[in-house]
Amino acid sequence: xxxxxxxxxxxxxxxxxxxxxxxxxxxxxxxxxxxxxxxxxxxxxxxxxxxxxxxxxxxxxxxxxxxxxxxxxxxxxxxxxxxxxxxxxxxxxxxxxxxxxxxxxxxxxxxxxxxxxxxxxxxxxxxxxxxxxxxxxxxxxxxxxxxxxxxxxxxxxxxxxxxxxxxxxxxxxxxxxxxxxxxxxxxxxxxxxxxxxxxxxxxxxxxxxxxxxxxxxxxxxxxxxxxxxxxxxxxxxxxxxxxxxxxxxxxxxxxxxxxxxxxxxxxxxxxxxxxxxxxxxxxxxxxxxxxxxxxxxxxxxxxxxxxxxxxxxxxxxxxxxxxx
Numbered sequence: 001x002x003x004x005x006x007x008x009x010x011x012x013x014x015x016x017x018x019x020x021x022x023x024x025x026x027x028x029x030x031x032x033x034x035x036x037x038x039x040x041x042x043x044x045x046x047x048x049x050x051x052x053x054x055x056x057x058x059x060x061x062x063x064x065x066x067x068x069x070x071x072x073x074x075x076x077x078x079x080x081x082x083x084x085x086x087x088x089x090x091x092x093x094x095x096x097x098x099x100x101x102x103x104x105x106x107x108x109x110x111x112x113x114x115x116x117x118x119x120x121x122x123x124x125x126x127x128x129x130x131x132x133x134x135x136x137x138x139x140x141x142x143x144x145x146x147x148x149x150x151x152x153x154x155x156x157x158x159x160x161x162x163x164x165x166x167x168x169x170x171x172x173x174x175x176x177x178x179x180x181x182x183x184x185x186x187x188x189x190x191x192x193x194x195x196x197x198x199x200x201x202x203x204x205x206x207x208x209x210x211x212x213x214x215x216x217x218x219x220x221x222x223x224x225x226x227x228x229x230x231x232x233x234x235x236x237x238x239x240x241x242x243x244x245x246x247x248x249x250x251x252x253x254x255x256x257x258x259x260x261x262x263x264x265x266x267x268x269x270x271x272x273x274x275x276x277x278x279x280x281x282x283x284x285x286x287x288x289x290x291x292x293x294x295x296x297x298x299x300x301x302x303x304x305x306x307x308x309x310x311x312x313x314x315x316x317x318x319x320x321x322x323x324x
Contacts, residue, residue, distance in 0.1 A: 001033060001034050002032050002033055003033055003034070003145040003146055004034045004142055004144045004146070005029055005033040005035050005036070005144055005146045005147065005148060006036045006037075006038070006142050006144040007026060007036075007037055007147060007149075008038035008039065008040040008043070008081065008138060009040065009062060010039075010040050010041075011039050011041055011044055011053070011055060011059050011061075012048065012053070012058070013198045013199075014061050014062075014198055014207070015061075015062060015065040015205070016198065016203035016204055016205050016206060017196075017203075017204045017276075017279075017280075018187075018203065019206070021183065021185050021186055022148075022150075022183065023065070023066060023071065024069060024070070025148055025183045026071060026076075026148065027070040027072075029148060029181075030075045033146060035077065036077045036079075036307055036310075037066065037071060037076055037077065037078050037079075038079055038081045038138065038307070039078075039079070039080050039081065040081040040138065041055055041080055041082050042081050042082055042088070042134060043134065044058075045127065046125075046127045046128045046131040046134075047123065049125075049127070050121075059080055060296050063078060063290075063296045063300060064287055064290055064291065064296060065206045065207070065287075066078060067286065067296070067299065068207070068284070068287035069283055073299045073302065073303060076303075077303040077304075077306040078299055078300060078303040079303035079304040079306075079307045080304065081138065083300070084141075084304060084307045084308050086141050086308070086311035086312060086314070086315045087134070087137050087138055087311070088134075088137075090140065090141045090315065090318065091133055091136075093322065094136060094137055095130060095133060097166060097170060098163060098166070100129075102162065103130060103159075106132050106155055106159060107155050108155070109128075109129065109132075112128075132160075133163070135156055135160065136156075136159060136160040136163045139178055140163070140164055140175045140178070140314075141310075141311045141314050141315070142307070142310050143176055143314060144176075144178050145176045145178050145179060146179055146181050147160075147179070147180055147181065149180050149182060149183070150183065150185045153180070154180055154182070157178060160178055161177040161178065164176065164177050165177060172321045174317055174321060186245075188242065188243065188246070189239055189242060191204070191217070191221070191239065192219070192221060192239075193221050193239055202219075203216075204216045204276065204280075206280065207283070207287060208280055209284070210277050210281070213276050213277055214273045217240070217243075217269045217272050217273040217276065218269055218273075220239045220240045220243075220269065220272075221238075222239065222240055222268075222269075223237055223265070224237075225237075226265065229261070229263075229264025229265065229266070230262075230264070231261055232261045233259055233265075235254075235255045238258075240265070240272055241254075241258070243276070244268075244271075244272055244275075247275045247276060248271070248272065248275050
């Protein structure tokens with residue numbers, strides 16, 4: 001094993017293929033690292049504390065998505081964040097010595113306050129200000145030395161490194177300074193060209209049926225200047241082509257035919273739908289296995305037991321070195 005990794009997702013809704021590259025990256029990493037993948041329900045409360053989220057249903061859905069894509073519970077610990085109380089304890093201890101200025105300078109802090117306040121959300125809470133600190137506790141309670149992230153999360157990992165350094169300086173060396181493992185995460189638009197989101201009803205679910213895939217692809221916005229199927233196309237303005245670039249191996253041929261007017265939009269969409277079905281079909285098969293009663297619940301409980309064992313050892317060391 002090359003070390004430990006920690007990563008997580010908030011249970012705020014069903015996952016779609018915009019999340020797929022992240023989960024597939026985890027699948028590839030779990031063979032080389034001691035892996036902890038958490039459904040971070042406490043983080044969901046930082047922006048959704050008034051929403052009365054149905055956590056039992058949400059955690060089941062996200063776990064099913066992970067398992068269907070290929071996260072292996074024999075190789076990785078899959079668990080609910082709130083099931084491991086050490087996350088909250090370490091977060092509290094970190095909050096005792098973390099300067100407010102460190103939290104206020106995180107780029108996403110002011111950006112999200114501005115964006116979500118337009119939706120009527122009051123984010124003038126300690127929980128929202130302190131969520132990067134809870135994120136640091138999530139990572140460091142397992143002494144993870146690698147964190148797979150997108151580029152937008154790099155400031156959070158740098159804060160985590162600063163927290164580890166400050167703790168080690170004040171009390172003694174306990175924590176590694178984790179390194180970010182930046183994955184290339186393609187930005188997929190929704191079928192209507194907007195950001196892909198369940199709330200916009202423009203996403204392709206990881207559990208989509210063959211018919212649903214076909215319907216969603218048919219809804220995709222194509223080149224508005226192309227009125228007839230033999231008109232020359234402009235793939236750079238076509239939503240279908242953005243998906244072809246990721247999911248169609250012969251994309252160069254597809255693009256050439258489009259520009260030459262040798263393939264119409266209907267046939268191009270049919271080609272994409274077939275490729276997406278090849279991708280998602282195996283996910284549905286694995287999902288059917290994990291949907292059997294009790295299987296997901298057993299995975300989450302066994303994962304939490306393994307996570308608690310590691311986290312409790314870290315917290316024994318932390319309490320001892322802090323004199324608690």
